[in-house]
Amino acid sequence: MTVKKTARTEANAPEPVASDDRPVEARIRAVFDGLTASEKRLAEVVIDSQGDLAAFRAGELADRAGVSAATAARFFRRLGYENYDEARRAARTERNWGSPLYELTGIGERRLAAGDFGLHIAQDLQNLARTAEMMNPAALASAIDILVAARRLWIVGFRNSAALASYARGLLVHVKADVRLVPIAGQTLAEDLVGLRPDDAILVIGFRRRPSILREILALAGEAGARSVLIADLTADRTARLATVVLRCHNRGHSLFDSYAAPMSVLNHLCSAVGLALGEEAVNRLTEIERLHERLDPLDVGPVRRPAARRATSKWADAEK
Amino acid sequence: MTVKKTARTEANAPEPVASDDRPVEARIRAVFDGLTASEKRLAEVVIDSQGDLAAFRAGELADRAGVSAATAARFFRRLGYENYDEARRAARTERNWGSPLYELTGIGERRLAAGDFGLHIAQDLQNLARTAEMMNPAALASAIDILVAARRLWIVGFRNSAALASYARGLLVHVKADVRLVPIAGQTLAEDLVGLRPDDAILVIGFRRRPSILREILALAGEAGARSVLIADLTADRTARLATVVLRCHNRGHSLFDSYAAPMSVLNHLCSAVGLALGEEAVNRLTEIERLHERLDPLDVGPVRRPAARRATSKWADAEK
DNA sequence: GTCGAAATGAAAGGTTTCTTTCATCAGATG
DNA sequence: CATCTGATGAAAGAAACCTTTCATTTCGAC
Known part of the structure; x- marks a missing residue:
């Protein structure tokens, strides 16, 4: 197989950034536009997992997104991780270390987009929280x-x-x-x-x-x-x-x-x-x-081609039911 | 004080309670006194994980507790789970259902309105926060x-x-x-x-x-x-x-x-x-x-009285400016 | 229409993880 | 002290998982 130009083959992963500690969401955003339709669905699932990424197996995510496990494996490599396990580990530390919303509501932490926008969002987080409280x-x-x-x-x-x-x-x-x-x-x-x-x-x-x-x-x-x-x-x-x-x-x-x-x-x-x-x-x-x-409706993501549920007998198939 | 201990061999697991949906912590408390030293250390590790249980592998928990993976396997069976995977799944759904997001938001314990509305607001807090992050x-x-x-x-x-x-x-x-x-x-x-x-x-x-x-x-x-x-x-x-x-x-x-x-x-x-x-x-x-x-404008808040309270005929036509 | 590049899933392969077996060890009991 | 009970880890075995390969499909260009 001749690998040339920007062809994306298994063998040619994006050069790993030395010690990339961006959170998963940031990585997704960084490459989102270049993702394939399947990968975008995966991205959505990952984001929807609300930071609980580490609690899922790659295959589960794949099922939720309606793609194959293979695509999931590729997806995480594309995000710059060595493999899924590294992604999982990273997600776990993000959770405990950086990302509880906690810090977001306490105005002015650096996790939010910088500047005014962060303050703005913090204000709205408070609005929501206070509204709920009262x-x-x-x-x-x-x-x-x-x-x-x-x-x-x-x-x-x-x-x-x-x-x-x-x-x-x-x-x-x-x-x-x-x-x-x-x-x-x-x-x-x-x-x-x-x-x-x-x-x-x-x-x-x-x-x-x-x-x-x-x-x-x-x-x-x-x-x-x-x-x-x-x-x-x-x-x-x-x-x-x-x-x-x-x-x-x-x-x-x-x-x-x-x-x-x-x-x-x-x-x-x-x-x-x-x-x-x-x-x-x-x-x-x-x-x-x-x-x-x-x-x-095209839904803008392209045709949804669901692979016939990967394994009906899978243990997690009924996880959410 | 000789406690008549029931023999615990691998083959003789406690009969599984039909659909036991107590959270992990409750299960631990229920049997804590009967746990062995190793298991108590495991229990502590599990509780320390703060609901992130699902993010860990059984082996990792064992390592943290300084016990063998075998003990971990026994431990979760003793908690009433079929196996570790079931415990993991249970922990994950607890996270979404039992200890909902708003505890993560740092708004505090119990201060959000209870029930569905709290979950709803929590979802929107997430939406806001993730939008900001991304x-x-x-x-x-x-x-x-x-x-x-x-x-x-x-x-x-x-x-x-x-x-x-x-x-x-x-x-x-x-x-x-x-x-x-x-x-x-x-x-x-x-x-x-x-x-x-x-x-x-x-x-x-x-x-x-x-x-x-x-x-x-x-x-x-x-x-x-x-x-x-x-x-x-x-x-x-x-x-x-x-x-x-x-x-x-x-x-x-x-x-x-x-x-x-x-x-x-x-x-x-x-x-x-x-x-x-x-x-x-x-x-x-x-x-x-x-x-x-x-x-x-009276603004609805003060005791300011409009001179002509009833000039409603055309006043709201200025809605846009 | 034909061709080629890209995407994708099925399946195979290899690795890791979980469970069980089994031998050892510690402590209690007589 | 001998013996028994139960706890425990090492290791084997089983199961699940992740990754890679490879063939198929899709889509666009010519």
């Missing part, structure tokens, strides 16, 4: 209940909250009928919200700055007997009093703009919970559709 | 530069990405002129994107599932000489090749839907950075306006 489980459950029980559902969001409202609606239409967005361009609120009834509900995204109309909408719903869920920042006060349930999110921004990472996360959870509560059947059907789509 | 500073700087230098800027987002695109646009219009959203309902793309020039740029939000039109748009921009920034998940491949700069976000969702907390955060940072780079004057002026607004 979330009232009862309120959350109640909110889910309201959305589940609603016959018709309006989602309201102005200004900064409009994008969030749109997002929420995009999720909820997957699991529920009769979900409407307010305001719709070109319509007046009167048209939008006509005929609110006691078995309807509204989901209000109310981050500052809240136009006063927001309170009027909430009051209107209250008068109509409809229940309301408000998602808002900590400054909401008068508005909050008008809602049946309030879920608060930390949204302090590190720089010019407020952050909506935590609201996004809360909305995601809320909609998932509603979907699950609405019956697994409906959801299963929908996720099934989703998966079907993914299979039919 | 972010290429050079790419980020380049993306900022492209957006700053753009004479006209289009923001593109379909499906799931539409809300994000809308959000990005909402931020960017604050700091830049000539920022347009694509697609706009009722217009064809041809109308939207007509006349792209080399000094224009497009910001593409491209999370899966990506319609093929996305690639066409990127190709179009490339042919026109306009630079492009793509924000996408890890599966973007063919699409990514068409963009000038790619910023990748982790968006794995804990439940039904993908998460967009990290993209939200990245967009926020990106827009802030663009704003800052565009000159402090402009930004200062804008933030000044912002603060002024806050002072004049």
